[in-house]
Amino acid sequence: MEKFSILNSQAVPLPAENVDTDQIIPARFLKATTREGFGKNLFCDWRYASDGTPKPDFVLNDTRYSGQILLAGKNFGCGSSREHAAWAIYDAGFRAVISSYFADIFKGNALNNGLLPLQVSEEVLQALINQVQAQPDTKISINLSEQQLHVGAIGLTVSFEIDAYKKECLLHGYDDIDFLVNQKEAIVNYEKNRQWVY
């Protein structure tokens, strides 16, 4: 997993609420057996017409917007557990998604792939969306160790929450698998002492 510490980037606004994982990456693209290459199909059915031409009104096709931050509406990532959703967003070049609410599984998947799901209040999210829509070249800075989000253009600084362990993982590029494999002794002991074994 890649490390994440400081990100200073423009953002792409996608204010729709309840964006589900079938929109992020439709099921027909889940047939790959590797993790790479999902980015080109990110939001496929919103992004392309059925003949494959880009739909001009979709934000990813709007040349005014670019950057490594996706500004997303409430309850982002609901629906299926497919980690392909996080892979697709990451593969398309995003390193953080800012929303006022994330679906649980998506949030976990993002964190396991070095994609920061950054939760802010609805007011802050709205302010960010308004600003970026009005001025697409607005820079948003995210400082993970300080747990701060800063937008110079509107003088906004807010702090955000993140699980302490997950923060360490992101900062150092570790993932849970390293941690868990090192717990083997405790796990084996647990198995021996289980009150009920299936």
Added chain:
Amino acid sequence: MAKTLFDKIWDAHVVRSIPGGQDVFYIDRHLIHEVTSPQAFDELERRKLPLFRKQQVVATADHNVPTRNQHLPIQDPLSRSQVDKLTENCHKYGVELFGLGHENQGIVHVIGPELGLTQPGMTIVCGDSHTSTHGAFGAIAFGIGTSQVAQVMASQCLLQSRPKRMRINLDGDLRKGVSAKDVILYIIAQLGTGGATGYFVEYAGKAIRSLSMEGRMTVCNMSIEMGARGGLIAPDEVTLAYLKGKKYAPKGEEWQKAVAYWSTLHTDASAAFDVEYTFKAENISPMITYGTNPAMGMALNEVIPASTMEVDSQGMLKSLSYMGFAPGESLLGHEISYVFIGSCTNSRIEDLRVVAEYVKGKQKASHVEAIIVPGSKLVEQQAREEGLDAILAAAGFELREPGCSACLAMNDDKIPAGAYCVSTSNRNFEGRQGPGARTLLASPLVAAITAVEGKIVNIMDYVN
């Protein structure tokens, strides 16, 4: 100290707690399928890690499989390669596989329970959000991402923070014609798609207790559609009667021991929940969804809400325009061209029986294509033994072979763009059943009646 059912099971699976609030959480049963496991096996490979407890892993092929001619090679090369990859990985790592053609093959959330792999008090995970289904047995069961699939493969554990607890009580008795599917569509419509995010839900109350295991599975299955990590129901006589004699259920003395333990699995009287809701079963009518998320549901005889016309914060208008509906519209009389009965929500024998019982001696409308896809080989076999196949065929329904089918449009079964499909599955997202497909979620009974009438009707006029 008084504990909830959820906490009893959770506490029994904590290997250790780490600073910051997460637990190293032990997993009893790990179910895998072809879509979310290949990259996890790769991860083991890449890190040169063994599969830690292979006897606790069970695999099946379900998402990609065709539902016709399963004895022939899969036509789509990508689907075939994913299914082949699963077979290859299972052989290599010694995982029990119920692959295509195996008598136990089926949708992962249908086969776990029917084989007795799902038992009360267990922790069960799968790289699939509808793992919540297994909670119907009083288990903690939830969906995980592929990185977590790899973690469980490597350590039989996950790092988890304990979700908050919600209890949903359903008091009273369900009316005739109202099924478990209507119950959960009603609850989701009340709470919204994010209404239970961060929570694990226990369903309780007389109306929940009165449900069969199949019905309980339907309810727990869709917990995820309101954002819940999972749902569960305390085990009781219904649970025991279902499990007894199942292939992987404990036998003899082991069974006695298990029953003694399972009888402790209930929420203590004074245990506290973070939030609690109570609904009345009598208020629930047969439901249908009109929008593009499962919370956009209403009773069949209601009209699509009109109140959101000015403020479209939920994307209501976009959703309705996708569906071709208008605010304030009634769906009664609306013509339907596809009916899909299947998916891990409603493809069990009881669902097939409900459909067969209604359509017996009737005919589907001529413009409707009605497919019925059993959840597993065992369901299919049972349906044939009971003669349901003949009844369904006579009524013009096509009984297919088991798989996820038109639930997610990943295999050959898709609904064409613009077409309306009344579906017993769990998601009506844009494009879920195929690009441009318009899905209306409903119960098997509503689906059966719709197929016969060729349009949406108020089924309460038909059940009495």
